[in-house]
Amino acid sequence: AAPLPWTGRKVLITAGPTVEPIDAVRFVSNYSSGKMGYALAEAALSRGAEVTLVSGPVSLPAPMGATVVPVKTARDMLAACEEAFDSADVFIASAAVADFRPAETAKEKLKKGTEGQEGLEHVRFVENPDILATMGTRKRPGQIVVGFAAETSDIERYGRQKLASKHADMIVANQVGEGKGFGTDDNQALLITESGSEALPLMAKTRLADAILDKIEQI
Ligand code: PMT
Secondary structure, three states: OOOOOOOOEEEEEEOOOOOEEEEOOOOOOOOOOHHHHHHHHHHHHHHHOOEEEOOOOOOOOOOOOOOOEEEOOOHHHHHHHHHHOOOOOEEOOOEEEEEEEEEEOOOOOOOOOOOOOOOOOOOOOEOOOOOHHHHHHHHHOOOOEEEEEEEOOOOHHHHHHHHHHHOEEEEEEEEOOOOOOOOOOOEEEEEEOOOEEEEEOEEEEHHHHHHHHHHHHOO
């Protein structure tokens, strides 16, 4: 049989949410299910690629044949990507990385009803590192870096801004919010590159994954 089209190519994918601990038992996170990133991993595997999937906590089975690196926080995810990026041909950042994390993690469970304090007002948030931007900056000729943009409005404008600011070769921009993007089986995306934008119809994430890989082949 003829070799599969992506045989010998190494693809690094981030998927799922990150979780950022507040105290010994609590965290902040988001609604990412990992479906989009796992669909990309499956699609790349079926084209013959060698896949490393850096995944936040999700309840999906590991794609057969992928190297799965489980992580929790954005900083863990960055460290795992830094380790695998240099040998990757393609990097796809589909994870919903928490932009902020609590500045400190309390070792004990925080107690309610603490005197002189209402609610959790002393939990301060700091910015997490930007994994996609870090990899985009580190990219060498020949490597392809693809990011996502999860937007609630002005998808094309914000997506194009992210293409530039994160030094990506393509941004998959999708509308998120009530029943859209996070957790669903379907997704609608705009594929944004330097040369233009391609609006795709609503489709299964498994099909969108193939459309994204087709576009990467063109790049
Ligand atoms: O997991 P599912 O339930 O299937 O949902 C899929 C999805 C909606 C999560 C996915 O389609 C999606 O949009 N992923 C990107 C979510 C996101 O964090 O978007 P953003 O616009 O905030 O970030 C832009 C890009 O930078 C993304 O590629 C993101 O992975 C990356 N990023 C963001 C922040 C950060 N600190 N590090 C990053 O690498």
